[in-house]
Amino acid sequence: MSQLAVAEEVEPLFRARDLGYSYPSGLRAVSDVDLDIRPGEVVSVVGPSGCGKSTLLSLVADLAQPTQGSITWNEEALPAAGRGQRLSMVFQRDTVFPWRTVSKNLQFGMENSGVPRTEREARVEELLRLGKLEGFAKSYPGALSGGMRRRLALLIGLSVDPGVLLLDEPFSALDEPTRIELLVDVLRLVYEAKVSVLLVTHDLGEAVSVSDRVIVLTKRPGTVRKIVPIPFGHDRDLRTIRETPEYAELYSELWHELWSEIGS
């Protein structure tokens, strides 16, 4: 059971060193964070509310510039397919374009990088099959259920062959059964695409279920309190691991870390 999905010697996709961010007001949101993600690795970030989890994602996504430290990308470790990007992101909020059909939504990123139409359409078909959305290519997102829209957002993220997929609490608005179903799909999708994932979540169960490592942040300004390896490997079964003693142990370890942080 105890195995690492990605060997520690593998060169990381990016290295963040001493990463920090302060708002113009001087309020420090994130401070001195070191973070590496290796190809194919799933890493979760948990922490007390307001600890800068989402800010950390923004820094990695280059949506905000770090006021301290830096991120170094290892371009050679990125997908070699040529059209691949460093990263894409699934936001907490719905970012699917309501005026584009499902197929056109999936093509947006590829249009931007000039992928020819026939190639785009072939890729869309593949993505729809992966995401179990066949038959919805011509539907508008408004006609999809909440869970399907989230899956579409995820497929859009995968459509550009990212090195890292950033997930900012992407399933927090969904009910439990839909969330579990989606998590199963997400894992299948990211394992198949061999994409790395950086997941921000407040759900410790979600973090243990899907991750290879869980990073626990401290209260604001968020910095790494502890890194907990999750040794379930990539042939884990989401249904059964929740019933194993190892899962319970890891969950309570994270629970303990988080609550001693909140209580401190």
Add this chain to the structure above:
Amino acid sequence: MAATARVDDVPGGTPAGTTTESLASLTPGEAGAALGTTPSEQQAVRDIARRKARRTVVVRSIQIIIVILLILGWQFLPGVPGIQGPFPWLNTFFISSPTLVAQQLGYLATGAQGATQIWGPFAQTILTALAGTLSAMVVGTIAGIAVSNWRMLADVTRPFLVVVNAVPKVAIIPIIILIVHDAVAAAIVTSFISVFFLAFYNAAEGASSVPREMIQNAELLGAGKLRVMLRVRSPYAIGWTLAALPNAIAFGLTATVTAEIILGGSGLGYQMLLALNNSNSSLLLAIVLIVAIVGVALVLGATALRRVILPWWESSQGA
């Protein structure tokens, strides 16, 4: 890959027939059938449908009865002896009567009894309202998107727009006629100005209310500044503007008819002015009825047009 097979084993991952997802793909009827599997449940579903249908019949019947009562009252109340004591306006001279109005409508349609045939002014008013409204929609939308994209432009123009928007459009009709010298052109300009601000504010509001995350996501997916404006902000803004199309066309028609009444010379508004000058209430009411029908037809047309141009809008509003 073993991992894939194992992950797929989870019950939620299999295409079970009762997940929310698969229900969403069914039509409401099918979903109802899938939910109501036992005979008693199906009976309950049928009962709800029957109760709804019965309610609709009751509502429609009451509406029809109200219309009949209004028409009967309009026709016969002025004939009730002594009623003009407390209600002097219940007089055929002021409010005419359904039969007289119907007669006038007949004259207007055929040009009999020396009446002006109404089709010319009818078409004139519709075309004027459409020309003013549609051109204002296009220009207003473009201006709104432009302003929301350039902060500088928005800051510079804001006070002027507030002032111009606050001026009652009807008040500037005389100035417009001085400038353009032509009644039809002046009516078009009036409806243009009335609708322009509606379109402009909707577009500006729409373009600047695109969720920040949607734009960030587009950028992460490789879209540059121009692409974000053309493919993200613009569709969003156009959605907002076209959503207001039925309102805009109603504004445009009001402005057009008002301009015609003030300026004279063309359209249904001018016919109303003539009827008023002759104190012909039957003719006046007949034309008002025509204007009302034009208004309803234009709003319904605009709603249908919106459905064609924006197939995604209604469904995204329902979500």
